[in-house]
Amino acid sequence: MFSFIFILFLLNIITNYSLISNKKFIISDEYLGNTGKHLFHFVHITDIHISHFGHADRIQQFEQFCNQIIKTLVKPQVTIVTGDLVNSVSSSVDRLFGTEQYEEEWTIYRDVLIRTNVTAYTKWLDIKGNHDAFMDPDPDSSKSFYRIYSHQGHNHSGSYEYTLRTKDDDSYSFVAVDMCPRPGIGRPFNFLGHINKKEMKILKKLYEKTKNSTSTIFFGHYPLSFTYSNGLDQIMKNGIVYLNGHLHSGIKHLYARHSNGLLELELGDWKDKRRFRILTIDSGLLSFEDFRFNQPIYAIISNPKAAKFLTLREPFYRISQSTHIRIVIFSNLSIQNVIISIDEQYIGSAIQSKDNQNLFILPWNTNLYNDENLHKIFVEIKDIENNTVTLQHEFSLSLPTITKWNRSKLILTIHQPTFGFIILISSLCIYIFVLLYYRYQAKQNSCPWYFGYR
Structure with missing residues (x-):
């Protein structure tokens, strides 16, 4: 009888150990294991600058990008386009300040999306940039070219969100942040972004709607340091990243991690550099690489993360x-x-x-x-x-x-309007000091003659 009880006891131990071992295996392989579970990827492109003044190769390769990268190779469930869809710049001698909305450029953008049918293969999330709002008296109007010809403009005049739920029970929220000034003005006066009270109320509602998502991705045209608006820290406190363009990567690798933990990643333009970005979220960890179009291989290390x-x-x-x-x-x-x-x-x-x-x-x-x-x-x-x-x-x-960070920290973490104001005031102070110095020197040089004459 004792032997029988002892055997049952051993069997119970072996069974429990087996269950625990299997459970541990499942837990350890649930995240970052040997399967594609909890792995998600999407694509980012910015500053396309479609123009009807030449640059046919820019449009042709953008169409190839839609067909070859989005539809055929990478096949992302989501593609975000962070503004400057069109160029809206005059071809005349006044190219520096000559800005205008050209309907032909907008129809080219729309026709590429229609011809490729790319929006049937990916959730195409586009938002306007400063070039898309040049000289637009009412960007929120249904008559605005952005509202008529962009993919998301039909339903959204400004900020909006899209949430994707996967078979792994993960939810990924994409929040578009519209910082374009209203009404739209020309160069160089809309180089800095701004969010008015109406738009901020919309963003607060989007924050409440997305705060329980597995991962929240914010995107917009302007870098955060190039906006006058306050309150975005609170709006983005649950986000893992803010993606943008606008600066055309004049400085390479324009990335920053803010003191509150938010990543900000600026992307080089499609206009001249033909750049795009592939991002992965692997078990909640975001990784990315920036690529040039027409590379033979596109790859990202998703674990271990940089x-x-x-x-x-x-x-x-x-x-x-x-x-x-x-x-x-x-x-x-x-x-x-x-x-x-x-x-x-x-x-x-x-x-x-x-x-x-x-x-x-x-x-x-x-x-x-x-x-x-x-x-x-x-x-x-x-x-x-x-x-x-x-x-x-x-x-x-x-x-x-x-x-260690490179010059990105200076560009993306220092508030540029304030920095510019400080530079302006400092320049004025230096200018006044120089004038006073030379006036003092002139007075000193004239003093002996003055007293001798007297």
């Missing part, structure tokens, strides 16, 4: 609990090899995930790197025609690591 973009607004602890390194790859040709090294030591070759053809995975032991130090991951990707792409960045498995 240390300089880690933020407390994301569940960064999942990196240390992850079971696999994860690389998201889009290529027209079959991938031959994905070689991964960490700290100059070969780790292995990633293989294609069983349920997502764009995801390549490699098991790893996070305990080897969970030491509060920065480590460098290096990935070499090669397709069957030997086209090769390399990716690398520093990562950390502990607290979000503060890393």
Whole structure:
């Protein structure tokens, strides 16, 4: 009898251990594991500047982008377009200040969307930029070209939101922030954005509507430092990123992490540089890469995420609990090899995930790197025609690591209207000081003659 009870006891222990082991496996593989679960990607493009004064290649390649990148290769569920859809600039000698709304440019933009039927393949979220509002007396009017010819303008005159729910029970909210001045004015007076009280009330409602989403992405044309408006910190407090354009990447890699944890990522233009961005949200962690059109391979390291973009607004602890390194790859040709090294030591070759053809995975032991130090991951990707792409960045498995920033911090984190005002006042003070100095010098030089005459 005792032996029978003892056997039952052992069976109970073995059963419970098996259940616990399986549960642990499910938990560990739920996020950042060997499947495509909780992996989401989308595309960002900005500053298209469609013009009817030449630049036919710009329009032709934009159409190719819609057909080849959006519809065929990357196939994002969401594509965001952050303004300056059209150019609205005169071709005359007054190009610096000559601005006007040209209906022909708007019809070209609309016709590209119709010909490619791209909006049937992705949720096309466009919003106006300062060029789209040049000399528009009433941008909110149904007669505004943006309202007539853009994709979202039919339903939204300004800010709006779109929420996508996935089969993994994740919800991704995209909030468009319209900062264009009303009424629309010409160059250079709408270079800075502004949100009026009416638009702020709309944004507060959108905040309430999206605050419980898995991830919230804000996007608009103007960088936050180029707006007069207050209150956006509160509106965006649940967002993981704010995406914008406007500056055309005069400074490369114009990215910043604000003191409140919000990432701000400016993107180079389509107009001259033919740039676009692919972003992934992998188990709540946002990663991205900026690309030029017509590259053979587009790839992003989604785990481990780059240390300089880690933020407390994301569940960064999942990196240390992850079971696999994860690389998201889009290529027209079959991938031959994905070689991964960490700290100059070969780790292995990633293989294609069983349920997502764009995801390549490699098991790893996070305990080897969970030491509060920065480590460098290096990935070499090669397709069957030997086209090769390399990716690398520093990562950390502990607290979000503060890393050095370039000039982006000056541009994106300092309030430019205030900075400009300080420069103006400082210049006036220097000018007055110089005038007083030379007046004093002149008076000193004239004094001996003056007293001698007297």
